[in-house]
Amino acid sequence: MTWHDVEQGVGRSIFDEKIPTPFVFVDLETLRRNIAHMQALAQMAGVKLRPHIKTHKIAAIAKMQLQAGAFGLTVAKLGEAQAFIDAGIQTSYMVAQPFVSTEKIRWTLQMSEICEMFICLDNVELAAKIGEIAANESKSVEIVLIVDTEYKRFGVDWSQASQVAEQIARLKGVRFRGIRSHDGRIYRMPTLEERMQVAKEEAERMAEVADQIRQLGIDCDWVSIGSTPGSYFVLRNGWTEGITELRPGNYVFHDRMQISLGVARPEDCALRVIASVVSTPREGEALIDAGLKTLTGTLDRFSEGYGLVIAIGHDGEVKSLISNSAPGTSQSPQIFLERLWEECGLVRYEGEPLRIGDRLVIVPNHACEITNLAEFVFYGSNDQIDGFWVAEAKSKVW
Numbered sequence: 001m002t003w004h005d006v007e008q009g010v011g012r013s014i015f016d017e018k019i020p021t022p023f024v025f026v027d028l029e030t031l032r033r034n035i036a037h038m039q040a041l042a043q044m045a046g047v048k049l050r051p052h053i054k055t056h057k058i059a060a061i062a063k064m065q066l067q068a069g070a071f072g073l074t075v076a077k078l079g080e081a082q083a084f085i086d087a088g089i090q091t092s093y094m095v096a097q098p099f100v101s102t103e104k105i106r107w108t109l110q111m112s113e114i115c116e117m118f119i120c121l122d123n124v125e126l127a128a129k130i131g132e133i134a135a136n137e138s139k140s141v142e143i144v145l146i147v148d149t150e151y152k153r154f155g156v157d158w159s160q161a162s163q164v165a166e167q168i169a170r171l172k173g174v175r176f177r178g179i180r181s182h183d184g185r186i187y188r189m190p191t192l193e194e195r196m197q198v199a200k201e202e203a204e205r206m207a208e209v210a211d212q213i214r215q216l217g218i219d220c221d222w223v224s225i226g227s228t229p230g231s232y233f234v235l236r237n238g239w240t241e242g243i244t245e246l247r248p249g250n251y252v253f254h255d256r257m258q259i260s261l262g263v264a265r266p267e268d269c270a271l272r273v274i275a276s277v278v279s280t281p282r283e284g285e286a287l288i289d290a291g292l293k294t295l296t297g298t299l300d301r302f303s304e305g306y307g308l309v310i311a312i313g314h315d316g317e318v319k320s321l322i323s324n325s326a327p328g329t330s331q332s333p334q335i336f337l338e339r340l341w342e343e344c345g346l347v348r349y350e351g352e353p354l355r356i357g358d359r360l361v362i363v364p365n366h367a368c369e370i371t372n373l374a375e376f377v378f379y380g381s382n383d384q385i386d387g388f389w390v391a392e393a394k395s396k397v398w
């Protein structure tokens with residue numbers, strides 16, 4: 001798609017054949033509703049919101065989150081923070097993943113002259129190296145310790161975290177600020193009750209670790225927990241005692257995973273991929289022009305296929321495949337996105353045949369990967385395109 005194609009798309013329907021497919025579309029009304037809802041829940045609970053921007057990587061959306069009341073932003077990598085700073089967003093940043101190299105440490109120190117920068121890590125040796133470089137430049141870095149509450153990814157085991165925090169707090173060039181977690185177990189639990197239990201455990205264990213650190217005479221200003229489903233469960237059940245901030249990311253868009261987890265409905269999903277039927281080689285089968293390079297190969301543990309088809313459009317006629325539904329409801333058996341290759345996908349369907357040129361509106365399994373792949377992201381309301389974004393932090397993986 002060229003700049004001309006993108007500009008010509010503004011003011012048209014997403015079903016207009018003059019707009020080349022596949023493309024990504026964000027429904028603004030749904031996006032704003034999702035942002036406002038999470039912010040309201042956090043404010044009612046008296047905790048701060050520091051959204052993770054890896055989901056969208058778009059400065060305009062980050063500004064919406066901050067204007068709604070978010071305290072700061074979470075990034076995965078330094079490049080994302082730099083992209084947003086360059087876009088004029090001067091706020092408090094938490095870099096969620098550890099990094100190494102002298103150049104990245106110096107880069108962080110440069111950005112910290114403009115914005116508050118919290119660096120997350122789980123290793124005393126790395127903290128010492130960062131602190132040494134900072135001290136040599138007569139500066140200090142804000143360190144947040146990553147705590148593992150049983151997810152087994154990054155983090156010091158929660159039972160040992162207070163001792164590690166004490167060691168980090170003693171280092172030169174370092175200012176220990178708090179702890180953060182991300183308990184991804186919630187994404188693999190088969191029942192709603194088990195997911196809620198993980199969210200509760202994460203919050204309780206983090207609050208306990210913070211108390212243990214303070215008992216050692218060390219300030220622990222930030223007690224930060226993450227994930228969209230975890231944030232919803234913690235906020236709705238009042239499990240925020242001892243928690244200072246939440247770092248959900250996916251909530252701005254939602255996706256098929258969030259539907260399966262019971263925290264969203266199809267109509268809560270703001271990001272969609274629009275693809276066209278380009279072949280109908282066999283009865284009950286069609287091929288679309290979106291594949292792995294658009295929808296990604298991520299599967300949803302609790303549903304089948306590579307996305308949820310929520311509408312079909314052709315020649316001005318639009319058929320919705322969803323109705324007002326409860327969280328956890330998946331797609332109608334009418335249409336099933338069975339297989340993806342790099343540039344195309346196989347759809348199986350029942351009932352009324354799909355036709356060449358039909359446009360499918362697809363909610364991806366995992367929205368957090370989509371804008372990083374898209375050259376442009378259209379936005380609008382009621383299936384009409386009002387404008388487009390270029391994701392400033394796209395491909396910023398360093």
